[in-house]
Amino acid sequence: MNAIEFILAGMLAAATPFLLAALGEMVVERAGVLNLGVEGLMALGAVIAFITVYHGGGHILGFLAAGAASALLSLVFAFVALGFRANQVATGLAIGILGQGLSALFGKSYESLTIKGLPKLAVPGLSEIPIVGGLFVQDMVVWLSLAATLAIWATFALTRVGLVLRAVGENPKAAHAIGYPVIAVRVAAIAFGGMMAGFAGAYAAAVYTPLWADGMIAGRGWIAIALVVFGTWLAGRIFLGACLFGAVSLMSLAAQATGLDLPSQLLSSLPYLVTIIVLGIISADRRLLKLNGVASLGEPFER
Amino acid sequence: MTRSLLDLFPSLVRRDRASLTATLIAPPIALAVAILLNLLLSVAIDRDPATVLHAMLLEPFLSWASFSEVLLKTGPLLLIAQGLAIGFRARVFNIGAEGQFVLGAIFASAIPVWFPQATGGWIWPSMLLLGAVGGALWASIAAFWRVRLNANEILVSLMLSLVAIQFLYFLLLGPWKDPNGFNFPQSVLFQYDAMVPTLIPGTRVNVSLLLAFAASLAAWVFMQKSFMGYTLQVGGMAPRAARYAGFSEGRAIWLSLLIGGFAAGLAGAAEVAGPLGQLQRSIPTGYGYAAIIVAYLGALHPLGIIVSSLVMAVIYIGGDNAMVSANLPIAVVRVFQGVLLLSYLIAVSFVRYRLAWPTATRNPT
Numbered sequence: 001m002n003a004i005e006f007i008l009a010g011m012l013a014a015a016t017p018f019l020l021a022a023l024g025e026m027v028v029e030r031a032g033v034l035n036l037g038v039e040g041l042m043a044l045g046a047v048i049a050f051i052t053v054y055h056g057g058g059h060i061l062g063f064l065a066a067g068a069a070s071a072l073l074s075l076v077f078a079f080v081a082l083g084f085r086a087n088q089v090a091t092g093l094a095i096g097i098l099g100q101g102l103s104a105l106f107g108k109s110y111e112s113l114t115i116k117g118l119p120k121l122a123v124p125g126l127s128e129i130p131i132v133g134g135l136f137v138q139d140m141v142v143w144l145s146l147a148a149t150l151a152i153w154a155t156f157a158l159t160r161v162g163l164v165l166r167a168v169g170e171n172p173k174a175a176h177a178i179g180y181p182v183i184a185v186r187v188a189a190i191a192f193g194g195m196m197a198g199f200a201g202a203y204a205a206a207v208y209t210p211l212w213a214d215g216m217i218a219g220r221g222w223i224a225i226a227l228v229v230f231g232t233w234l235a236g237r238i239f240l241g242a243c244l245f246g247a248v249s250l251m252s253l254a255a256q257a258t259g260l261d262l263p264s265q266l267l268s269s270l271p272y273l274v275t276i277i278v279l280g281i282i283s284a285d286r287r288l289l290k291l292n293g294v295a296s297l298g299e300p301f302e303r
Numbered sequence: 304m305t306r307s308l309l310d311l312f313p314s315l316v317r318r319d320r321a322s323l324t325a326t327l328i329a330p331p332i333a334l335a336v337a338i339l340l341n342l343l344l345s346v347a348i349d350r351d352p353a354t355v356l357h358a359m360l361l362e363p364f365l366s367w368a369s370f371s372e373v374l375l376k377t378g379p380l381l382l383i384a385q386g387l388a389i390g391f392r393a394r395v396f397n398i399g400a401e402g403q404f405v406l407g408a409i410f411a412s413a414i415p416v417w418f419p420q421a422t423g424g425w426i427w428p429s430m431l432l433l434g435a436v437g438g439a440l441w442a443s444i445a446a447f448w449r450v451r452l453n454a455n456e457i458l459v460s461l462m463l464s465l466v467a468i469q470f471l472y473f474l475l476l477g478p479w480k481d482p483n484g485f486n487f488p489q490s491v492l493f494q495y496d497a498m499v500p501t502l503i504p505g506t507r508v509n510v511s512l513l514l515a516f517a518a519s520l521a522a523w524v525f526m527q528k529s530f531m532g533y534t535l536q537v538g539g540m541a542p543r544a545a546r547y548a549g550f551s552e553g554r555a556i557w558l559s560l561l562i563g564g565f566a567a568g569l570a571g572a573a574e575v576a577g578p579l580g581q582l583q584r585s586i587p588t589g590y591g592y593a594a595i596i597v598a599y600l601g602a603l604h605p606l607g608i609i610v611s612s613l614v615m616a617v618i619y620i621g622g623d624n625a626m627v628s629a630n631l632p633i634a635v636v637r638v639f640q641g642v643l644l645l646s647y648l649i650a651v652s653f654v655r656y657r658l659a660w661p662t663a664t665r666n667p668t
Contacts, residue, residue: 036457040641076645085315085656086648089396089457090599094648097592098641104634105348219465226458265473272462272469276448279462283454302317 003254007247009134012142015246017042017204017217019145021224022231022238023152024196029228030156031189032169034298035077036092038197039221040099045070045201046217047107053115053206063141066202067195073099074194078187085300096221103214110212117210141203146239153235165189169294172301182301197221219272226275230282232292241278248274315656325654330600330607333647334614340646341639345631354629359621362628369620371506375578376616378508379404379570381515383594384612385522386566388603390559392526393535394542397560399445399460400567401591402467403438407571409471410437412582415497416479416490426496431511431572438568439561441467446560450553456560468587475584490582499576511573516609518566523605535559567591589637593619596644602651618643 021038028035045066052062073095081091121143123136156162164185167175172182205216223245231238252267283289338360342352363373383400390397397403411434414426444463448454475488484491499509526532538545538555546552570590575582597615601608622636 080645080648084649084652086652090595090644091648093398093592093595094641094644096641097596097637098645101634101637101639101641105632105638108632108634219462222458222461222465226455226462229455229458263473263477265469265476269466269469272465275462276444276454276459276466279454279458280448280452283448284452286453289453 003258005131005134006254006257007250008132009137010250011243011246012135012138012146013208013246014249015242016142016145017200017208017220018224018227018245019149019200019239019242020203021197021200021221022227022242023148023235024193024200025225026228026231026233026235026238027152027165027196028189028193029294029297030169030233031165031186032172032294032296032299032301033081033186033190034088034092035074035081035095035190035193036089036225037074037077037095037099038193038224039217039219040096040101040103041070041073041194041197042099042201042204042217042221042224043103043215044073044099045198046205047103047110047201047212048198049202049206050110050115050210050212051106053210054110054113054212059118059206062206063199063202066198066206068198070099070198070201071191071194073102074190074197075187077194078190082183082186082190082300085302088298088300100215100217107212107214111214113212115206115210117207139207141199141207145203149235149239156235169296172296172299176301176303186301197224200224223271223275226279229289230278232282232288233294234292244278245271245274311661313658313660315652316659318655318657321654322657325651326602329647329650329654330602330611333600333643333650336646336650337639337643340642341635344635344638345629348632350629350631355625355631358625358628358631360617362624363617363620368506369624371503371508373613373616373620374503374508374512375506376619377612378512378515378577379574379590380594380597380615381609381612382511382518382570382573383563383567383590384597384601384608385515385518385605386563387594388598388601388605388608389522389526389532389535390563391598392539392603393555393559394539395449395556395559396457397442397445397460397563398457398595399442399462399464399591400563400594401587401589402460402464403441403564403567404571404574404591405464405467405471405587406441407434407438407568408575408582408586409474409571410434410568411572412479412490412493412575415493416582419491419494422494422496424496426494427499427576430497430576431499431514431569434572434575435565435569438566438571439564441568442560442564443557446557449556449560456556460560464587464591471582471586472584475582479582481581488584492581493576497576498580499573507578509573509577511570511577514569514573515612518569519605519609522608526605531558567594593640596640596647599644599651600647615640 025038048069049062049066052065077091077095080086081088118139120137120139127133127136164180168182168185176182227238227241230241248271252270255267345352345355363369411430414430445456445460448459449456479490481491499511502508502510534550535555538550593615597611601611625631626633
């Protein structure tokens with residue numbers, strides 16, 4: 001298996017934690033709320049899923065528990081940031097610290113234990129194609145994440161729900177004036193984002209690398225937030241961005257396998273460096289951000 | 304308009320003017336709530352709350368040895384938080400102080416690592432200066448990205464922290480590893496002249512604590528008395544007014560990030576040239592993130608931050624104590640920090656708002 005085949009086969013799985021968390025954060029930001037606690041929400045989801053699977057609860061229950069726990073923590077964010085109109089940046093950071101703390105606390109006695117991941121399902125026919133065949137051999141969650149990407153795209157492109165979310169994010173006063181419950185919509189979006197971050201963490205800890213280590217999320221929650229900007233708040237572009245980061249995180253493994261003589265620390269920081277560079281390139285196009293950005297992002301709503 | 308479920312709850316009503324009382328009592332109330340929740344958590348994980356309370360909040364004050372450790376931790380927290388608070392008031396969110404701290408430690412270490420034989424009184428001051436410059440340089444990347452490329456400084460400064468830690472590991476496992484260090488990821492032990500002089504004999508508290516207090520004074524003068532500090536505050540509170548007045552947003556961003564990076568770098572330098580005495584893998588201990596909480600808890604005011612940095616230092620030392628005497632996992636300190644900031648953010652909203660209780664006479668119109 002050469003490096004290209006290796007990256008193609010593993011890219012989607014590596015991309016899934018980024019994708020799930022970024023899609024969730026996109027919905028939150030579309031509703032006009034900036035939740036910077038994704039890293040902590042993922043860490044909490046990760047530990048809850050790991051513990052559930054470790055004690056024989058199975059992956060379905062593990063994902064559900066992780067989604068519920070992170071959604072619950074994100075509701076704490078909603079309580080403080082919306083209920084008390086607190087600074088959303090500070091509230092998000094606090095949720096991040098709290099989530100990582102809870103994750104370390106719950107995971108303490110599970111350090112370096114392992115569980116079983118999920119089997120890969122191959123698409124008959126397509127998976128036989130040389131070189132790109134690996135793309136079509138993925139576990140169930142990857143397939144479901146692709147479906148979620150489509151569903152979220154469709155929600156914003158085709159449905160009334162998507163329209164209401166965007167109205168609430170663009171101009172909450174106007175949305176309120178025509179009778180939409182701004183706060184309720186935002187709370188729902190935050191809970192959805194929390195659940196998705198929980199799923200993302202669950203995938204990272206219970207499927208992608210089914211081994212518990214404190215701090216295993218390793219900045220992926222922050223990259224997911226950056227991905228929302230890269231994707232200019234559009235599901236399709238966020239998917240492409242997530243694939244890019246999936247490929248980048250695999251490249252370090254591929255580089256080591258081919259015996260490329262680069263310091264491992266440089267390869268480990270590659271995803272962060274790529275984030276910084278891409279963020280610079282995308283943001284420099286101010287028109288692009290203005291066109292797709294959310295007008296009232298991060299501003300508290302007051303009747 | 305229909306009545307919604309929200310009408311059953313009290314609502315926040317904007318006060319005519321900000322409440323000074325609320326400003327002053329918000330931090331202690333938040334602290335009390337966080338302590339209470341922390342004790343509940345201790346009970347939940349089957350630890351004796353009285354032992355935890357004693358270890359966390361009393362023991363740090365009970366002996367001079369342990370209080371001096373509190374002072375030792377206060378130094379870096381105070382320095383970093385003062386720098387960050389200036390940026391936060393200008394709404395420039397540098398959350399990468401952790402990385403700037405690490406770069407400060409690395410830059411400062413360059414002198415003793417490259418010149419281990421050098422002697423003279425110039426060494427430790429140059430290390431502190433070099434460290435501060437290193438921190439400011441690291442932060443300047445985020446400033447450039449924000450001002451020239453319009454990139455969000457929160458994300459860039461955080462990513463830079465993650466890169467900084469990898470860079471530290473690279474140095475310690477590669478070029479800067481102590482050849483006689485039994486392969487441990489650490490640099491050579493620094494020579495005597497590379498160490499900041501002790502301030503209080505018999506303790507590890509060194510002169511950098513004085514620097515932290517001097518920085519607090521400087522921050523106070525800068526923010527409350529200087530025109531430049533005034534333009535930063537206006538930019539944070541009323542960006543449009545600042546623009547009409549011709550205050551440059553770019554300059555505010557550069558200034559905020561450079562000051563924050565300079566202070567964090569200085570703190571990092573003081574850490575290697577102080578209690579550690581060498582560059583180690585354990586340099587990034589979360590001061591950069593804790594200082595964000597310290598800055599907010601001190602109401603982003605130089606005087607408040609002096610108090611809140613002491614409180615945070617007590618929590619750190621108390622957490623260490625509780626780990627030993629009550630077998631409390633150290634992760635509890637992070638949970639505590641998160642809860643503390645959340646409680647504070649709730650408490651501080653009463654500075655600008657008051658609660659209005661729903662009354663029976665209030666009819667939907």
